[in-house]
Amino acid sequence: MRTFYIFKITNEFKTITKNKPFNLYKALDNIHSMDRTDISLAVRLYEEVCDRNDVRSLNLSIFNSLRESDYYTKFNNNHIINNYYTDESSKLTIYKTYLKLKSSDNNPTFFKTLKNIPNLFVIDFGTKDYFWLS
Numbered sequence: 730m731r732t733f734y735i736f737k738i739t740n741e742f743k744t745i746t747k748n749k750p751f752n753l754y755k756a757l758d759n760i761h762s763m764d765r766t767d768i769s770l771a772v773r774l775y776e777e778v779c780d781r782n783d784v785r786s787l788n789l790s791i792f793n794s795l796r797e798s799d800y801y802t803k804f805n806n807n808h809i810i811n812n813y814y815t816d817e818s819s820k821l822t823i824y825k826t827y828l829k830l831k832s833s834d835n836n837p838t839f840f841k842t843l844k845n846i847p848n849l850f851v852i853d854f855g856t857k858d859y860f861w862l863s
Contacts, residue, residue, distance in 0.1 A: 735828035737780045738848045754859040810838050
């Protein structure tokens with residue numbers, strides 16, 4: 730099971746790091762691994778790098794694109810795909826500051842759904858995998 734964190738990057742940081750995503754990964758990894766005593770600094774850095782999500786709009790957009798699927802369910806800010814034919818089990822949770830995607834698949838269906846949203850950057854901190862989604 731992989732856990733992907735999806736961040737909406739500001740236009741300025743996307744321009745700076747588009748061709749060098751490792752720098753953006755390191756910045757977010759440093760924020761992720763900061764000590765709790767430096768929480769105010771971490772929040773300030775995060776707010777400069779990432780935009781907030783419009784949770785309601787994002788929920789509606791995902792729901793509208795997947796509602797016809799037999800494998801899809803939604804409850805509050807959780808979107809779930811259980812496709813027994815492809816052995817995919819994925820859960821996308823929407824937060825104001827990031828999206829969290831837990832999936833049994835390396836290329837979950839939610840990636841295709843979110844691809845149209847600009848400036849999304851995906852990180853799997855466990856495997857140190859990172860890439861631009863859009």
